[in-house]
Amino acid sequence: MHSTKLGWLLLAPTLLVLFFFGVLPFIYVLYVSFHQWNPFAVNPDMVFNWAENYRRVVFDAQFLASLGVTAAFVFFAVISELILGYMLAQAFMKDFPGKAIFRTIHTLPLIMAPIIVGSIWKLMTTPSIGILPNLLDNWFGYDLNIGQSAIAAFVTTVIMDIWHWTPLVTLTLIAALVSLPPDPFEQAQIDGANKRQIFWHITLPMIRPAILATVFIRLMDALRTVDEVLMLTGGGPGSATRYVGVHIFKEVFPRTNYGYGSAISVVVLYLTIVACWLLYVGLIAPRNKKA
Template identity: 75%
Template sequence: MRSNKVGWLLLAPTIVVLALFGIVPFIYVLYVGFHQWNPFGANPSMIYNGANNFRRLVFDAEFLTAIWYTLKFALFAVLSEVVIGYFLAQLFMREFPGKGFFRTIHTLPLIVAPIVVGSVWRLMTTPSIGVIPYYLRTWFGFDLNIGRDPNAAFILTVIMDIWHWTPLVTLTLLAALVSLPKEPFEQAEIDGASRSQIFWHITLPMIRPAILATVFIRLMDALRTVDEVWMLTGGGPGAATRYIGLHIWKVVFPKTDYGYGSAISLIVLYLTLVMCWLLYVALVAPRRDARKVA
């Protein structure tokens, strides 16, 4: 009994912090989501409007477009980061000249603030002074201008996110690969298994928890990205890169529609939880079924 009291006493500061900075803001946003509120308007008081803000979402073309582009961005970015990160992790498992230097350079993007990343990529892609448009025009004759080409703007936001966050995926998967036991791989090689068979039947099942955790983290980050894309494209051209985080920002701050912005935030939180849950079920359920069969 005494140990339980000591444990709760030690956990009390963490619980208080989580309550103050997690639960209380969520309850407040939930409350605001059921009100019409413009604190800078003629009537700054909250007006209860029931579920009108949530009903409005269904017919909001800008919101639906932002959701669609956000899902595309998250799919391409996270999938590319996992694939590239795995191959880089496998590369770092081997010895080659300059391995330490290359690994250090590879992890440098992680220490750069997202807003700085967006600013640097904005400079590199500016048609008049950017190094990327210059070499694309010189080598391939391609005129890159993300201010007027929606597809190029979308692709560049994906590439920027891959450049920034692939090192995190690499380090996570590298730690998982290093911790794997050698006996199953040695036995598979003795039995004549190919590399693809070893990957699908030994490596992938054993590092699945690390992949799951990495995808969860990157998926949640990709769905709420704001500062990098804001600095690079500002959400344009048009709505090509107006992802849901930018859409919420523009609804809440320039339009000062706090009630509707809160409703969008809650729906996005719900969609994120649902996607993570579906991903968890898709990756964990086959593993449980295999254990039952065994």
């Protein structure tokens, strides 16, 4: 009984922080989502409008289009980061000249704020002064202009996200690979298994929890991408990079439509939870049943 009280006492500061900075803001956003509210309008009062904001979300073509673009962005970014992160993690498991320096340089993007990342890529992709347009033009004769080409803008935002967050995936998978016991691998080599068989039947099942946790983190982060995309493309050209986070930002701040923006935020949170649950059911539940 004493140990239970001590445990709750130690958890109390964390629970209070989560309550005040997590639960209360969510309740407030949920409350605002049932109102029409523009604090800068002639009538700044909240007007209760039942579920009108949610009905509007369902039939908002611009929001639905942003969902599609966001899904494509999340798919390409997260899959690429997972593959590159695993390859780099395997490379860092071996000794090679300059490993410490390269590992430090590889981790640097991770400590940068998203707004800084967007600024760097804005400078690198500006046609008149950017290094990328000049290199692509000199080497391949390709005119990179993310302000005019929707495909180029989308691909650039995906590459920017990969550059920014692959180090996180690498560090997570390195920790998972280092913790693996050597006995199964030695036994597999004695039995004559090749590298592909060892990866699919030993390495991948053993690091699956770490992969799942990494995908969860990156999925949630990618779905709320705002800062770097706003700095790089502003959501354009057109709506090519108007991801869900950018769409919410533009509804809340330039248009000062707080009620509708809150409703979109709640819907996106729900969709994120559903996506994570489906991922869990698809990857973890079958393994638990076999066990």
